[in-house]
Amino acid sequence: MKEEIKKLLADALPMVDFESECLYEQLDSIGVVTILIVLSNQYSIHLNIQDATPKNLISLDALVRLVESKLKEQ
Numbered sequence: 731m732k733e734e735i736k737k738l739l740a741d742a743l744p745m746v747d748f749e750s751e752c753l754y755e756q757l758d759s760i761g762v763v764t765i766l767i768v769l770s771n772q773y774s775i776h777l778n779i780q781d782a783t784p785k786n787l788i789s790l791d792a793l794v795r796l797v798e799s800k801l802k803e804q
Contacts, residue, residue, distance in 0.1 A: 731794055731797070731798070732790060732791070732794050734772075735769070735772075735790065735793055735794055735797065736748050736790055738768055738769075738772055739765060739768060739769075739790075739793075742764050742765075742768050743761055743764055743765070746761060748790050749790070750789070751788075751789055752788065752789075753787060753788060753789050753790065753792075753793075754784045754787040754788050757787060762782045762787065763782075765782075765787070765793070766778070766779070766781065766782060769793070769796075769797055773797055773800070773801060775797065775800035775801060775804070776800070777796075777800065781796060781800075
């Protein structure tokens, strides 16, 4: 799942380094919304602006954990 998410997001946001340990610092509001939309659409999960916390967006691993937790909630 991690590699799939990385590819999806890298295609949507090519200027962002998804290997960074501080991913959140590279994102503007458009980048955050793009991530939420791409992941919501790909995995048929509900992500909203309350999910866009530094904890959830700090790294690719954090994004994977977010998606996995939302999938478990369904």
